[in-house]
Amino acid sequence: MPAERLLSTDEAEELVAAARDVARSSLAPRAAEDEAAHRFPRDAFAQLGELGFLGLPYPEAEGGLGLSYELYLQVLEELAAGSASVGVGVSVHAMSCYPLSRYGSDEQRARWLPEMLGGTLVGAYCLSESHAGSDPAAMRCRAERVEGGYRITGTKAWITHGGQADYYVVFARTSDDRSRGISCFLVPGDAEGLSFGEPESKMGLMGSPTTDVHLDGVVVGEDRLIGEEGEGLPIALSALDSGRLGIAACALGVAQAALDVAVDYAREREAFGGPIIGHQGLAFLLADMAAAVEPARAAMLEAARRRDAGRPFSRQASVAKLVATDAAMRVTTDAVQVLGGAGYTTDFPVERFMREVKVMQIFEGTNQIQRMVIARHLERAAAAAPALAR
Incomplete structure (x- = not known):
C-alpha cells in the first residue's frame, strides 16, 4: 500500500516509482541481513548515484538533476522504506555535499561535486563532538594556519560513515570567537593523521557505521577551506x-x-x-x-x-x-x-x-x-x- 502522492509531472511520477522499485527489489531484501552482519551497503550508493538519486536536488551544472527538494524528499522516503540505513546514509551524504554546493568556489565545485553527486565518492558530515552535540559553538576541534593551509586537531563524535567515507566535511575552530570562530573544511578520507574509533554498538541502523573521527594534525591545503574563514557555524x-x-x-x-x-x-x-x-x-x-x-x-x-x-x-x-x-x-x-x-x-x-x-x-x-x-x-x-x- 504505497503512499498516495500528488506529483506535478510525469517525470516526478517516474522517479518516485523508480525509487520505490529499487527499494523493494534491491534494498528491502537485503536490509535485515546487512543489519545483522553490521555491513555497510556501499554498493547501494553506487547504484543510487547511477540513477541520479544522490544528486537529485543539486544543479545540473554540478552533476545533479536540478530537481526540487520536494521531489527529492519523496524519493528519499521511498528509499528509507526499503532500508533505513541506506536512507539515512543518502540524507547524510546529501548534507555533506551542501556546503560545497552552496558556499564553495566555482573551482571547488567543478573539482569535487560531480563525483560526490554521482556516487563515486561517499561523504560524512563532522560537526558533533562528545561535549558539543546540541551546542556546536562549544566545539574544541581546532584548525591552525600553517604554510599553504591548515593543521586540524581534535575528535568528532557520532559520525555516520566514519571509516567508510571518501571525504569528511569537518568543522573546526579557527579562532576563539564563539559564533564566528568556526570554519568548514573538506578533508580527504585518506589524509595522513586521520583515524577512526570502533563502530558504535547501537540499538538500530547497524548497516550504517557510526564512529569517532580522530584528526591528529591533519594538514589540508587552503583550497579545502569551504567558504570564508569563520563562516563555518x-x-x-x-x-x-x-x-x-x-x-x-x-x-x-x-x-x-x-x-x-x-x-x-x-x-x-x-x-x-x-x-x-x-x-x-x-x-x-x-x-x-x-x-x-x-x-x-x-x-x-x-x-x-x-x-x-x-x-x-x-x-x-x-x-x-x-x-x-x-x-x-x-x-x-x-x-x-x-x-x-x-x-x-x-x-x-x-x-x-x-x-x-x-x-x-x-x-x-x-x-x-x-x-x-x-x-x-x-x-x-x-x-x-x-x-x-x-
Whole structure:
C-alpha cells in the first residue's frame, strides 16, 4: 500500500516509482541481513548515484538533476522504506555535499561535486563532538594556519560513515570567537593523521557505521577551506535545516513501511471468526497510525516547498523533523502491537523499524532542540510583529 502522492509531472511520477522499485527489489531484501552482519551497503550508493538519486536536488551544472527538494524528499522516503540505513546514509551524504554546493568556489565545485553527486565518492558530515552535540559553538576541534593551509586537531563524535567515507566535511575552530570562530573544511578520507574509533554498538541502523573521527594534525591545503574563514557555524546550521528534512523523510519512509506491514498482517490474520482488521479496537489503532503519518508528511512537504521557493524554512524544517520522527516512533511501536507476539520477533521487520526510528528523534538535533528552535522563531516573530490592538 504505497503512499498516495500528488506529483506535478510525469517525470516526478517516474522517479518516485523508480525509487520505490529499487527499494523493494534491491534494498528491502537485503536490509535485515546487512543489519545483522553490521555491513555497510556501499554498493547501494553506487547504484543510487547511477540513477541520479544522490544528486537529485543539486544543479545540473554540478552533476545533479536540478530537481526540487520536494521531489527529492519523496524519493528519499521511498528509499528509507526499503532500508533505513541506506536512507539515512543518502540524507547524510546529501548534507555533506551542501556546503560545497552552496558556499564553495566555482573551482571547488567543478573539482569535487560531480563525483560526490554521482556516487563515486561517499561523504560524512563532522560537526558533533562528545561535549558539543546540541551546542556546536562549544566545539574544541581546532584548525591552525600553517604554510599553504591548515593543521586540524581534535575528535568528532557520532559520525555516520566514519571509516567508510571518501571525504569528511569537518568543522573546526579557527579562532576563539564563539559564533564566528568556526570554519568548514573538506578533508580527504585518506589524509595522513586521520583515524577512526570502533563502530558504535547501537540499538538500530547497524548497516550504517557510526564512529569517532580522530584528526591528529591533519594538514589540508587552503583550497579545502569551504567558504570564508569563520563562516563555518552559519554553514553548518544552514546545512542542518535541509538535513532535518532528510531525516523527516527517512522517518516517514519507515513509518509507512510499518503501517503497510501492519495492515497486511491484520487483513490476513484471523481471530474470533474473521480477519482481525475487522475488530474495531485494532482497526482504530491502524486508523490512528495512518492519521499520524499523513499530516507529518504534509508538514515535511510544506517546508520543502518553502525551501524550493527560496523562502525561510528553518522553523518549518524543525516542525517537520519533530512531528515526523515522533509520529514514526508511535507508528512503529503500534505496528509491533498489531502483530502481537509475532511483532516482537525478527520474523517480521517491525521490531527493526521500531529500533531504527528511535535515533531519528535524537540526531540532526534532538526533538527537544527542535522545540527550542521553534520557540525561538515564534519569539522573534512576535517581537517583530506590531502590537495587537486592545
